Amino acid sequence: MLFRMILLIALTTGLQSAVxxxxxxxxxxxxxVAPGTWVVQGKLEDFSSxxxxxxxxxxxxxxDDGVVVIDTGPSxxxxxxxxxxxSTLTDQPVRLVFNTHHHPxxxxxxxxxxDVGIQALPITREQIALHGNAFAExxxxxxxxxxxxxxxxxxxxxxxxxxIELGDHRIxxxxxxxxxxxxxxxxxxxxxxxxASDMVFYQRALTTPHTxxxxxxxxxxxxxxxxxxxxxxxxxxxxVSDGRALDQMQAYLRWLDNTLTESARSGLTMTEVIxxxxxxxxxxxxxxxxxxxxxxxxxYPAYEARFF
Amino acid sequence: MIRHCLFMTLxxxxxxxxxxxxxxxxxxxxxNYMREQFIGTDSYQFDDRVRVVVPEFAEDPxxxxxxxDARELAGQIERIIVWADLNPIQxxxxxxxxxxxxxxxxxxxxxxxxxxxxxxxxxxxxxxHLGGSYLDAAGxxxxxxxxxxxxxxxxxxxxxxxxxxxxxxxxxxxxFRVIHPMDTGLVNAIPxxxxxxxxxxxxxxxxxxxxxxxxxxxxxxxxxxxxxxxxKKHSIWLRDNGGNEFEQAL
Numbered sequence: 001m002l003f004r005m006i007l008l009i010a011l012t013t014g015l016q017s018a019v020x021x022x023x024x025x026x027x028x029x030x031x032x033v034a035p036g037t038w039v040v041q042g043k044l045e046d047f048s049s050x051x052x053x054x055x056x057x058x059x060x061x062x063x064d065d066g067v068v069v070i071d072t073g074p075s076x077x078x079x080x081x082x083x084x085x086x087s088t089l090t091d092q093p094v095r096l097v098f099n100t101h102h103h104p105x106x107x108x109x110x111x112x113x114x115d116v117g118i119q120a121l122p123i124t125r126e127q128i129a130l131h132g133n134a135f136a137e138x139x140x141x142x143x144x145x146x147x148x149x150x151x152x153x154x155x156x157x158x159x160x161x162x163x164i165e166l167g168d169h170r171i172x173x174x175x176x177x178x179x180x181x182x183x184x185x186x187x188x189x190x191x192x193x194x195x196a197s198d199m200v201f202y203q204r205a206l207t208t209p210h211t212x213x214x215x216x217x218x219x220x221x222x223x224x225x226x227x228x229x230x231x232x233x234x235x236x237x238x239x240v241s242d243g244r245a246l247d248q249m250q251a252y253l254r255w256l257d258n259t260l261t262e263s264a265r266s267g268l269t270m271t272e273v274i275x276x277x278x279x280x281x282x283x284x285x286x287x288x289x290x291x292x293x294x295x296x297x298x299x300y301p302a303y304e305a306r307f308f
Numbered sequence: 309m310i311r312h313c314l315f316m317t318l319x320x321x322x323x324x325x326x327x328x329x330x331x332x333x334x335x336x337x338x339x340n341y342m343r344e345q346f347i348g349t350d351s352y353q354f355d356d357r358v359r360v361v362v363p364e365f366a367e368d369p370x371x372x373x374x375x376x377d378a379r380e381l382a383g384q385i386e387r388i389i390v391w392a393d394l395n396p397i398q399x400x401x402x403x404x405x406x407x408x409x410x411x412x413x414x415x416x417x418x419x420x421x422x423x424x425x426x427x428x429x430x431x432x433x434x435x436x437h438l439g440g441s442y443l444d445a446a447g448x449x450x451x452x453x454x455x456x457x458x459x460x461x462x463x464x465x466x467x468x469x470x471x472x473x474x475x476x477x478x479x480x481x482x483x484f485r486v487i488h489p490m491d492t493g494l495v496n497a498i499p500x501x502x503x504x505x506x507x508x509x510x511x512x513x514x515x516x517x518x519x520x521x522x523x524x525x526x527x528x529x530x531x532x533x534x535x536x537x538x539x540k541k542h543s544i545w546l547r548d549n550g551g552n553e554f555e556q557a558l
Contacts, residue, residue: 267474269414270373308470
C-alpha cells in the first residue's frame with residue numbers, strides 16, 4: 001500500500017511537470033466555410049491557462065491578390081500559429097489584416113503580422129492605444145506563459161474604405177458600435193460570408209464591458225439581419241448559415257434589458273440581481289451564468305440611476 | 309499502521325502552513341490581527357446566520373457589490389463592523405441599526421486584491437457573530453484614481469443626493485446615491501476625501517441608524533437598506549472628512 005501510494009505521488013508529480021514543461025501549442029484548425037474563406041474557431045470557454053486565450057474566432061479570405069486576415073487572436077504565439085496555418089493552405093501572401101475591435105483576443109496576435117498593413121476603425125485604434133497594455137497585462141495574469149513575448153502592436157491604418165476589392169472578392173466594411181463602441185463587420189459580397197465580429201455571439205454568452213447600451217446593440221442587430229448573408233461567422237461560437245445566432249442574441253439581449261429594468265424598478269440590489277435565475281432557454285449557452293453576473297456589474301448602475 | 313502514519317504526516321504537512329493557530333474558516337493570513345483590531349479580545353463565534361454576499365469575482369475592483377445580511381440572528385443588533393482583511397484600508401463601514409431597521413444592507417466597495425470580506429455583528433447579548441466570504445479580484449481598486457479625479461463634475465455636484473423608497477412584501481426599502489469622490493488617499497497627489505458619517509433620522513428627529521464609512525466604500529456611494537415600517541418619513545444626514553454636511557429627506 002505504502003509503495004503504491006509513493007508510486008502514485010511520483011507519477012502525479014512527474015505528470016504535472018511534464019505538462020507544465022511541454023511546449024504550448026494552439027493546434028489551430030481552419031474550417032472552409034465558402035470558396036477561399038476559412039474560419040478558425042475558438043473554444044466556448046473563458047480565458048484560462050489551459051486554452052491560452054483561444055476562445056475567439058479568427059478568419060481569412062484567400063484571394064488571387066493576397067490574403068485578408070480577420071482578427072489576430074489573443075497572443076503572439078496565436079498570431080504566429082495563424083500565419084503558419086494560412087501558409088499551409090495558400091501561397092498567396094497576407095495582404096491586409098483587420099482588427100474588428102479593441103478587445104485583447106482580437107488584436108494581441110498583431111506582432112505576427114506587423115510587416116503587413118493592419119486596419120481598424122479610428123475609435124478602435126484609439127481604444128487599443130489607451131487600453132491595450134492594460135489588456136495585455138490582464139491576459140498574462142489570466143493565461144500565463146501562452147502570452148510570452150506578446151506586446152501591443154497598434155493597427156497602422158484606418159479602416160476607412162467602404163469597399164475593398166481584392167482578386168474576385170468584394171468585401172464591404174460595415175461599422176457598428178453595439179458590442180464595444182467600435183465594431184467592424186466584414187461582408188464578402190462575392191461569397192455571402194458575413195464576418196460579424198463580436199456583434200454576434202452564438203452558443204457562448206455575450207460580453208458587455210464596453211457596450212454603449214443594450215438598446216443600441218439590439219437596434220444594430222436589426223441592421224445586420226437585413227444583410228442577405230449565406231454564412232454568418234460570429235466572433236465567438238459556431239458558424240451558422242441562417243438567422244439562429246441573431247435570434248439567440250436578440251432574445252438574450254431583450255431578456256437582459258428587461259430583467260435589469262424590472263429589477264431596478266423594484267429596488268433590487270446588485271447582489272440580488274446577480275442571484276436571479278437565468279431562463280431555461282439560455283442555459284444551453286456556454287458561460288451564461290458567469291457572463292450574466294459580469295453584465296450586471298457593467299450595466300446595472302445605469303439602470304438603477306433611472307429609478308431614483 | 310504505516311498507512312495511518314503516512315496519512316497523518318501528509319495531513320500535517322498539508323494543514324500546517326494555512327491553519328496553524330487559526331480557527332478562521334476563510335484561512336486568511338491576517339485573521340488574528342484583524343480580529344484584534346476590530347473586536348479586541350471580546351468573545352466571538354463564527355456564525356452562518358451572518359451572511360456576507362459577494363460576487364464570484366470582482367469584475368470592477370472599484371465597484372464591487374456586497375450585501376451584509378444578519379436578519380436570521382436573534383436579539384437586537386448593536387453594531388455591525390465590515391472589513392476586508394487584505395485591503396490597504398481594511399475597515400469599510402460600521403453600522404449601528406435601531407430596532408426599526410432591518411439588518412440587511414447593500415453597498416459597493418473597492419478591493420485591492422482577492423480578500424476575505426467580513427462582518428462582525430454584536431448583539432445586545434454582548435457576543436460577536438462573525439460571517440464572511442472570500443472575494444476573488446485582480447486588484448487595484450484602492451489605488452485607482454476615482455473618476456472624479458479626471459472630471460470636475462463632482463466639484464459642482466458634491467453631496468447631491470438621489471433616493472427612492474421601494475415597498476417590500478414586509479416593510480420597505482430605501483436606496484440612495486450621493487455624489488462624492490470617496491478618495492482613498494492612496495493615489496499620488498489625491499488626498500483622502502470621503503464621507504465619514506451617515507445618520508438616518510425619523511420624522512421626529514430620532515436617530516434610526518448610524519453608519520461610519522471608510523474610503524473603501526466606492527465613489528458616488530449607492531447604499532440600500534431596509535426598514536420595518538415603511539410609512540414613516542425619514543431623512544438622512546451626511547458628513548465628510550472635509551467637514552461638509554449634507555441633509556436630505558428620503
